[in-house]
Amino acid sequence: MTAALTIQGLKLGFYGVQVLRGVDFAVPQGSFTGLIGPNGAGKSTLFNAVSGLYRPQAGSVRLGATETAGMPPEKLVAAGLVRSFQLARGFPKLSVFQHLMLYGADQPGESLLAGLIGTGGAKRREAELSERAFGIARRLKLDHVLDNPVTALSGGQKKLVEIGRALMAEPKILLLDEPMAGVNPSLTEQIAEHLVALNRDGLTICLIEHDMGLIRKLCAPVIVMAEGKTLTQGTFDEVAADTRVQEAYLGRRH
Amino acid sequence: MLSYLIFTLTLCAIYGLLALSLNLIWGSAGLVNLGLAGFFAVGAYASALATGAGAPVLIGWGAALLVGATVGLVVTFATLRLRDDYLAIVTLGFAEVIRLVALNERWLTNGSDGISGIKAPLKAELGTQNFAYFYLGLATLVLVIVWALLRRLDGSPYGRALKAIREDQQLASFAGKPVLRFKLQAFALSAAIAALAGALYAHFQSYISPDHFQPLITIYIFLAVTAGGVGRPSGAVLGAYLVVIFLEATRFVTEWVPGLQPVQLAATREMLIGIALILVLHLKPQGILPERIPKAPVPPAAA
Numbered sequence: 001m002t003a004a005l006t007i008q009g010l011k012l013g014f015y016g017v018q019v020l021r022g023v024d025f026a027v028p029q030g031s032f033t034g035l036i037g038p039n040g041a042g043k044s045t046l047f048n049a050v051s052g053l054y055r056p057q058a059g060s061v062r063l064g065a066t067e068t069a070g071m072p073p074e075k076l077v078a079a080g081l082v083r084s085f086q087l088a089r090g091f092p093k094l095s096v097f098q099h100l101m102l103y104g105a106d107q108p109g110e111s112l113l114a115g116l117i118g119t120g121g122a123k124r125r126e127a128e129l130s131e132r133a134f135g136i137a138r139r140l141k142l143d144h145v146l147d148n149p150v151t152a153l154s155g156g157q158k159k160l161v162e163i164g165r166a167l168m169a170e171p172k173i174l175l176l177d178e179p180m181a182g183v184n185p186s187l188t189e190q191i192a193e194h195l196v197a198l199n200r201d202g203l204t205i206c207l208i209e210h211d212m213g214l215i216r217k218l219c220a221p222v223i224v225m226a227e228g229k230t231l232t233q234g235t236f237d238e239v240a241a242d243t244r245v246q247e248a249y250l251g252r253r254h
Numbered sequence: 255m256l257s258y259l260i261f262t263l264t265l266c267a268i269y270g271l272l273a274l275s276l277n278l279i280w281g282s283a284g285l286v287n288l289g290l291a292g293f294f295a296v297g298a299y300a301s302a303l304a305t306g307a308g309a310p311v312l313i314g315w316g317a318a319l320l321v322g323a324t325v326g327l328v329v330t331f332a333t334l335r336l337r338d339d340y341l342a343i344v345t346l347g348f349a350e351v352i353r354l355v356a357l358n359e360r361w362l363t364n365g366s367d368g369i370s371g372i373k374a375p376l377k378a379e380l381g382t383q384n385f386a387y388f389y390l391g392l393a394t395l396v397l398v399i400v401w402a403l404l405r406r407l408d409g410s411p412y413g414r415a416l417k418a419i420r421e422d423q424q425l426a427s428f429a430g431k432p433v434l435r436f437k438l439q440a441f442a443l444s445a446a447i448a449a450l451a452g453a454l455y456a457h458f459q460s461y462i463s464p465d466h467f468q469p470l471i472t473i474y475i476f477l478a479v480t481a482g483g484v485g486r487p488s489g490a491v492l493g494a495y496l497v498v499i500f501l502e503a504t505r506f507v508t509e510w511v512p513g514l515q516p517v518q519l520a521a522t523r524e525m526l527i528g529i530a531l532i533l534v535l536h537l538k539p540q541g542i543l544p545e546r547i548p549k550a551p552v553p554p555a556a557a
Binding site: 051052053072073074077078082083085089090091092093094095097098101102103105107109110111112114115116117118122126130133134146147149165169 | 403404406407410411412413414415417418421422424425426427428429430431432433439443485545547548549550551
């Protein structure tokens, strides 16, 4: 079976500093893959390169069987790869509901002509999407803040909106960059439950997270990055027992 | 007095179109277009030249729309990588280039003498007075149609995507929006509307010259949209009417204030309009008709 996402020999540097020095790993179809590594290992840069923010300088990224290295973000979203950001980002003047709707896939109403005159197809799709948006909002307990601008939400709710709008895009694979960072423990628990449920429903997830308790509980396989390379991978217990991983986190013993 | 009122209201409709054009590109898409007067001029000259060559007025307006959209696309392509201040400077330069071309390419535009005797539709049949009524009605009708279309666009998925691009262009691309396509289309449509306003203006004045297209017009329209409500078509139109009426009404300040010289009057008008804007923004920081965040439709009963 092909993996949902395959990364081979990915390299990327800025101003002569090589951040990614040949990353290789695969995210198996339907898995809840964890991506860990010490600060500066290149995890977020890897997400940026895979999701189209940066063009990789070398290597290959395949979504299913399709080569996607260098594709712009909007094409990748259309192909089913959706990501969240480490710092929750939003459109300040759009409501939560608009955020959800915005991320809806295949919107005929986004053609200029349909926007000006309004077409039946656009209206039907809008109705379908709003039903989906209500469903996702209920699932994430955002249904009582739908009309609020995102700037009026708590930090935790912003994180939930990030996840909710990503789901609206009907992704095949979701790249989550620390979705639980800065969130209180009970909400962390909730977000984790949501993610597990989504994964059980067939969504492939790749998660960057620093909380090893969460990684242990949620993720298999776990991929370890250090200094711009994949160090090792396996189950959490396997990588945790690996001396190279311990060295990467704690420094080499002398 | 009545014909002056009709003149003012016709000018209101034309400025209303300019305000709608600016509101689309600046209010919705977040692109600062200081070249509005340039697109206004392009449309005026396009229609004046087309009808001068024998085309009927409607064809002239069509030509203005087409040329406006084309020039809009050219400007967008030239400024693809620019945002904010840089885009503002380049578009300001663009408007000056258009004005200087109109001033110097005498073979085409007659230079500073301008183009006179621009065809006034049905003026011979209607007579001067009735023509004024007719043209007011026509200009207002065009404004209402464009307003209705843009209002619909504002509330559509297209408008939602534009506003997302305005707020955070990069994040919009991660929401799957082809940012470039939206910008090109919005800029072309906005330019076409400004050009249509120019065409309406040319056939209304029956005389145009490069002097008619000073950057001050752009500033007045920015003022109108800011005071009326950025990001809301109705607000832009309201702002345009207020600005034009305010500008025209202050012409009569000399009659109320004895001893004011015409030069002082001109300066006083600018001051008054500045004070009025400060007042509006103090009382209604988002403009008189602020941008609305649309409510979610009533959800189906929870299953």
